[in-house]
Amino acid sequence: MRDKVYFTSSGVSCAAWHYPGTNGGCVVMTGGFGVTKEPGTDRFAERFAAAGFSVLAFDHRHFGESAGEPRQVARVRDQLDDWRAAIAYAKTLPGVERVAIWAFSLPGGYIVQLASEDLGLSAAxxxxxxxxxxxxxxxxxxxxxxxxxxxxxxxxLLDVVGSWFNRPPRLVDLAGPTGTVALLNTPDAQLGSDILSPDNRYPDWQQAIAARSVLPAALYRPAKYAPDARCPILYVVCQDDKSALVAPTLKAAATTPKAAVLQVPGNHYAPFTNAHEQVVEAEIGFLHANLAAAPAGTATGSN
Incomplete structure (x- = not known):
């Protein structure tokens, strides 16, 4: 069971699904870069809710059911502000006493930066x-x-210049085969549409992003925030990930004060496919240890 709710981020209305829970913990979630809340979070949010956690799964501004013009524009700074607003809103939901955060791909990097801030998080x-x-x-x-x-x-660059004159965004596909202009041409990125939206389950998901969003995302390096993490972080690492590499993530985990690492075989989307049960069970265990009860002194997770 879930309800549509809305919160405001810098004056922009953001849409979210709220799954009510029973254990005092709430998981705030989004999908990947340019991925809306339904294809990005449904499979995990349902399992977290079944385990007793509240869930707040939201769309960043300019995407999905959230407001914001022009559409499909992803600014790292703005999306981080949306996260902060979502965390603050989650704390006002009935029965919520503690908050955790969850995301994958580029927003998975947001998790590391947000965990370093004074946001009162219990787990990430x-x-x-x-x-x-x-x-x-x-x-x-x-x-x-x-x-x-x-x-x-x-x-x-043309899209950046166009933004100065309020021109509509020039879009690029989130993924595409080698030889096409897309955000990513990696082999696993090309699987994303079929894995996240099998049989076009989520037809409203526009699988494109404003070209002006590409360069800031390419330069974003949240690993630098890992040593300052204030709460336990579980890093889920896919051993054959070609879209978010293993080595930088393991390096970030090694500098995180309270880190747990789960390594699974497979590509970027393995947690949605063959490794789903292993990953979701480990994540629920981590949440039970750090969110459903008073925060523990050390992180709990699988290696």
Whole structure:
């Protein structure tokens, strides 16, 4: 059971699903970069709710059912503000005493930065997280020709200039095969549509993003915040992840004061497919240890 709710972030109305819980803990969630709340969170949110946790799964401004114009524009700064507003709102929900955060891919990197802030969080889960944009971008370039990379850069710069004159965004697909202009051309990124929205289960999900959003995302490096994390973080790492690499995430985990690491076989979307049961059970165990009761002195998780 879930209800549609709304909260305000910097004057913009953000839409969310609220799953009421019974154990005092609430998990605030979003999908990946450009991924709306339903394809990005439904499968995990339902399991968390069944385990007794409240869930607040929301759309960033400019995406999904949230307000904000122009559409499909993802600014890292604005999305982090949306997270802070969602966390503050979650604390006002009936029965909520403690809050955790969960996200994957680039917003999985947001988790690391937010965990370093004084937001009163009890736990955080960074799943298949991109914690080092420059390193991931260099690796992703292996799946692009130099000509395609130049076209993507050119479209991004033209879109930035267009934004100065209030022109509509120039969109790029979230993923595409090698030889096409897209945010990512990595092999696992190309699987995202079929995995997150099988049989077009979520037809309203627009799988594109404003080109002006690409460069800031490529430069974002939240791993630098890991040593300052104030709450336990569970890092879920996919061993064959080509879209959010293993090495930077393990390095960030090694510098996180209260870190737990779960490594699973498979690609970027393994937590949604073959590794789903292993991952969701580990995440629920981590949440029970750090969210459903008074925060423990050490993180609990699987290695």
């Amino acid at each position: 889960i960074a799943q298949s997280a991109n914690v080092d944009g420059p390193t991931v971008t260099r690796h992703a370039s292996r799946y692009q020709s130099s000509g395609i990379a130049v076209r993507l850069l050119g479209r991004s």
